[in-house]
Amino acid sequence: MIPSANVCNAAKQHAVDCYPQESCGLVIRGEYIPCHNLADNPEKDFSISPSEFEQRGGFSVVEAVIHSHPNAMPAPSLSDMTAQERMPNVPWGIVGVDQHGRTSDFVWFGDCLPVVPLIGRVYVHGVHDCYTLVRDCFRVGKAGLADPAMMNCQPVNDWPYDPITLPLGPRDKDWWLKGGNMYEEGLKSAGFTRIDPTDIRVGDGLLFSLYPPGWHGERHLNHAAVYIGKGLMLHHPWAPQDRNAFRCLSRREPCNSWMQTHPVVVRYTPC
Numbered sequence: 001m002i003p004s005a006n007v008c009n010a011a012k013q014h015a016v017d018c019y020p021q022e023s024c025g026l027v028i029r030g031e032y033i034p035c036h037n038l039a040d041n042p043e044k045d046f047s048i049s050p051s052e053f054e055q056r057g058g059f060s061v062v063e064a065v066i067h068s069h070p071n072a073m074p075a076p077s078l079s080d081m082t083a084q085e086r087m088p089n090v091p092w093g094i095v096g097v098d099q100h101g102r103t104s105d106f107v108w109f110g111d112c113l114p115v116v117p118l119i120g121r122v123y124v125h126g127v128h129d130c131y132t133l134v135r136d137c138f139r140v141g142k143a144g145l146a147d148p149a150m151m152n153c154q155p156v157n158d159w160p161y162d163p164i165t166l167p168l169g170p171r172d173k174d175w176w177l178k179g180g181n182m183y184e185e186g187l188k189s190a191g192f193t194r195i196d197p198t199d200i201r202v203g204d205g206l207l208f209s210l211y212p213p214g215w216h217g218e219r220h221l222n223h224a225a226v227y228i229g230k231g232l233m234l235h236h237p238w239a240p241q242d243r244n245a246f247r248c249l250s251r252r253e254p255c256n257s258w259m260q261t262h263p264v265v266v267r268y269t270p271c
């Protein structure tokens with residue numbers, strides 16, 4: 001559950017007070033508990049001492065973990081995602097803060113939170129991005145895809161799979177510009193195999209290489225979509241450096257022009 005407005009306001013004030021360092025705190029029994037940030041580089045990272053958890057009653061009483069991102073988007077880093085994955089029943093919240101004491105809205109993440117509708121999500125890397133959209137299709141399964149509320153009133157009634165939890169895939173923003181190859185390397189272990197694109201059916205994945213103009217580095221698969229039938233795919237594109245979130249909503253879209261880029265088509269076929 002996402003903490004109350006009082007908790008969020010207390011955590012925001014803590015973020016302002018700690019600037020330019022990252023603030024960090026725990027939510028216990030509905031209250032925000034500010035913690036000391038013991039990270040080596042507290043302007044870029046945070047760390048809460050295990051003894052601080054113990055003093056408060058241990059990991060089991062923690063209802064949420066909160067930290068700030070000074071002068072940065074409130075999107076989880078690779079280390080944030082990795083650490084949250086180790087406490088799967090606890091949501092994490094991030095608030096952005098700047099030098100003028102202005103704070104962003106909170107971004108909350110963690111599989112313990114409800115899956116939000118699959119259409120019309122605003123892009124937040126690591127929380128609502130192309131992979132989390134694909135992963136959430138598999139998480140909600142056939143009942144979720146057939147739910148009009150999940151699909152903006154146009155349900156998909158022939159999704160073939162019951163709910164499946166794909167790997168969380170902790171990742172940094174722009175992982176693919178730093179030589180990362182998450183999709184290619186993770187396919188097999190996530191249970192997917194390549195298929196002939198002419199054989200595509202509902203529930204198959206599409207993997208694309210999308211790069212900014214002028215990119216001369218090594219190309220990897222860096223964008224994912226799912227085929228939802230009738231010539232449509234569901235995906236969450238991202239426009240580099242584009243602050244206009246309207247252009248970055250998750251959506252269904254005809255596949256035709258996208259197929260001309262020769263995506264890799266994959267099917268969930270666990271052994």
Ligand SMILES: [Zn+2]
Nearest residue numbers: 069076077080
């Ligand atoms: Zn962080």
